[in-house]
Amino acid sequence: MMTMTTPSIGFLGTGLMGEPMALNLLAAGFPVFAWNRSPEKVGAITAAGGVACSTPAEAASSADVLIGMLSDGPISDAVLFGDGDSDHGQGAIDALAPGSGLIVMSSVPVETAIRQAQRCAERDVAYLDAPVSGGRKGAIKATLAIMVGGEANTFEAYQAVLSAMGRPVHVGPAGTGQQTKLANQMIVASTIAAVAEALLFAERGGADPAKVRDALAGGFADSPILRQHGQRMIDEDYAPGGPAKYQLKDTRTALARAEALGLELPVARVADALYAAMVEHGDGELDHSGVMRELRRLNSLTLR
Amino acid sequence: MMTMTTPSIGFLGTGLMGEPMALNLLAAGFPVFAWNRSPEKVGAITAAGGVACSTPAEAASSADVLIGMLSDGPISDAVLFGDGDSDHGQGAIDALAPGSGLIVMSSVPVETAIRQAQRCAERDVAYLDAPVSGGRKGAIKATLAIMVGGEANTFEAYQAVLSAMGRPVHVGPAGTGQQTKLANQMIVASTIAAVAEALLFAERGGADPAKVRDALAGGFADSPILRQHGQRMIDEDYAPGGPAKYQLKDTRTALARAEALGLELPVARVADALYAAMVEHGDGELDHSGVMRELRRLNSLTLR
Numbered sequence: 001m002m003t004m005t006t007p008s009i010g011f012l013g014t015g016l017m018g019e020p021m022a023l024n025l026l027a028a029g030f031p032v033f034a035w036n037r038s039p040e041k042v043g044a045i046t047a048a049g050g051v052a053c054s055t056p057a058e059a060a061s062s063a064d065v066l067i068g069m070l071s072d073g074p075i076s077d078a079v080l081f082g083d084g085d086s087d088h089g090q091g092a093i094d095a096l097a098p099g100s101g102l103i104v105m106s107s108v109p110v111e112t113a114i115r116q117a118q119r120c121a122e123r124d125v126a127y128l129d130a131p132v133s134g135g136r137k138g139a140i141k142a143t144l145a146i147m148v149g150g151e152a153n154t155f156e157a158y159q160a161v162l163s164a165m166g167r168p169v170h171v172g173p174a175g176t177g178q179q180t181k182l183a184n185q186m187i188v189a190s191t192i193a194a195v196a197e198a199l200l201f202a203e204r205g206g207a208d209p210a211k212v213r214d215a216l217a218g219g220f221a222d223s224p225i226l227r228q229h230g231q232r233m234i235d236e237d238y239a240p241g242g243p244a245k246y247q248l249k250d251t252r253t254a255l256a257r258a259e260a261l262g263l264e265l266p267v268a269r270v271a272d273a274l275y276a277a278m279v280e281h282g283d284g285e286l287d288h289s290g291v292m293r294e295l296r297r298l299n300s301l302t303l304r
Numbered sequence: 305m306m307t308m309t310t311p312s313i314g315f316l317g318t319g320l321m322g323e324p325m326a327l328n329l330l331a332a333g334f335p336v337f338a339w340n341r342s343p344e345k346v347g348a349i350t351a352a353g354g355v356a357c358s359t360p361a362e363a364a365s366s367a368d369v370l371i372g373m374l375s376d377g378p379i380s381d382a383v384l385f386g387d388g389d390s391d392h393g394q395g396a397i398d399a400l401a402p403g404s405g406l407i408v409m410s411s412v413p414v415e416t417a418i419r420q421a422q423r424c425a426e427r428d429v430a431y432l433d434a435p436v437s438g439g440r441k442g443a444i445k446a447t448l449a450i451m452v453g454g455e456a457n458t459f460e461a462y463q464a465v466l467s468a469m470g471r472p473v474h475v476g477p478a479g480t481g482q483q484t485k486l487a488n489q490m491i492v493a494s495t496i497a498a499v500a501e502a503l504l505f506a507e508r509g510g511a512d513p514a515k516v517r518d519a520l521a522g523g524f525a526d527s528p529i530l531r532q533h534g535q536r537m538i539d540e541d542y543a544p545g546g547p548a549k550y551q552l553k554d555t556r557t558a559l560a561r562a563e564a565l566g567l568e569l570p571v572a573r574v575a576d577a578l579y580a581a582m583v584e585h586g587d588g589e590l591d592h593s594g595v596m597r598e599l600r601r602l603n604s605l606t607l608r
Contacts, residue, residue, distance in 0.1 A: 179509035190498035
């Protein structure tokens with residue numbers, strides 16, 4: 001695991017996020033063996049010097065460390081471990097040599113990450129859960145926030161690999177990367193709702209919301225969300241961005257995890273209820289900043 | 305009002321905030337006539353070239369524009385308009401010449417600002433409500449966010465005066481400066497609570513909260529509140545800062561104003577309830593970031 005030569009990377013899932021992440025690994029000098037369910041999405045990676053693989057196992061068998069950027073927990077378990085009604089055979093994990101590593105960078109449930117870490121340990125494969133925040137823009141610019149759970153020495157071994165894609169921070173044992181990603185999503189969900197309430201409040205009191213956003217910039221109420229999502233609310237431009245249905249999926253996952261931990265989180269609960277109502281009222285495909293529309297609905301105000 | 309010469313400033317209330325604001329006016333070249341209830345607090349201003357006045361009316365009579373930085377709405381009405389059981393006589397307003405201006409920079413209720421504007425109009429005195437955010441540090445560095453309500457030409461006339469103390473933004477008619485300050489406080493209250501929930505959630509899931517704060521920096525969940533109030537939560541250092549009892553006063557005022565406007569704001573309501581419980585449990589003098597203690601109490605966790 002603590003290989004001193006440049007490790008080879010197997011990369012599973014080269015979609016909107018995975019493709020630029022794999023390209024940044026290539027740019028940093030790592031050999032990349034890439035697989036994607038739709039093979040045409042590997043094109044940019046082979047053009048940049050990567051190797052296209054026809055199965056997940058093929059990518060894994062060439063890899064010192066295998067990275068999964070697959071769409072969700074069940075698909076991650078299917079491709080990596082052959083779980084479920086999988087069309088991926090026995091799972092890529094069996095093609096990984098003992099002493100190699102697996103890094104799951106998509107967002108999966110905390111419990112899934114903890115179980116994956118256990119299954120890896122049984123095979124002498126090191127494991128990190130390392131979900132990201134920052135969107136495709138952050139993936140392209142290699143500025144992703146990377147929240148890493150797992151053993152400290154595994155983090156150290158793969159820190160250079162992760163650093164090629166963004167800014168990795170080791171937050172605790174396996175599962176805590178996913179736990180931290182949920183914490184991130186809770187803050188995002190609640191802050192967007194709080195900004196929507198404040199801008200609606202200001203507007204109903206006769207202030208110009210665009211001027212209010214400007215006035216608040218630089219103070220304690222300032223945030224990327226006030227600047228970016230606040231601007232969308234002012235422009236009433238709710239093209240996603242981050243669709244409300246995914247925001248709701250995140251708050252649901254976070255509240256279920258909180259319940260499993262015996263935690264009551266009142267602000268997250270209220271934010272979740274707002275996004276649930278938004279989705280129920282047919283706005284699930286809009287950007288999460290469109291929660292402004294749900295607030296207007298709640299207050300019997302005209303939707304614009 | 306649109307005087308082309310440098311206007312003289314009457315400055316009422318030279319406490320923690322008012323003193324550095326008045327000093328910045330002097331530094332920008334404005335003559336300052338200062339009054340404070342406790343006269344010794346005018347010392348730094350006279351040392352810097354200002355004139356100490358023994359009554360509010362004396363400061364007003366020398367002023368082209370009178371600035372009030374008094375502690376709250378009733379005291380503002382008492383000193384400026386002689387309302388209530390005042391020991392300030394008939395109020396400073398009667399000593400202001402027609403064509404001069406009054407700028408109320410402390411936080412007062414929206415309704416108080418609207419009424420003050422009307423009473424000024426009856427006397428041919430221009431009025432702005434211009435509350436600030438940024439604390440004593442912002443006052444000293446002249447980087448205050450200044451949220452300004454009133455007539456556009458009044459704002460233009462006094463923009464240079466306001467700019468000597470920070471960054472003024474005109475948000476709408478009289479009262480909307482105060483409305484915007486409340487919107488600011490709503491975002492602050494809700495975001496602090498959301499950050500506390502997220503850090504507690506992460507900690508209970510086994511992550512190191514200090515590492516979580518670090519991992520989230522630079523992403524959508526980032527904010528001055530995550531950085532500053534989040535750090536206080538991690539250090540469990542709740543020396544105020546902004547005492548929870550004042551945070552509660554702000555959310556109460558905001559919710560009362562929302563009710564007057566017929567607005568239901570669910571996130572602000574839940575945040576208000578958290579600060580109310582925090583104050584009820586005896587933590588009102590702690591910094592508002594101490595709402596983390598209330599979350600722990602709510603979840604029957606040990607207070608540390």
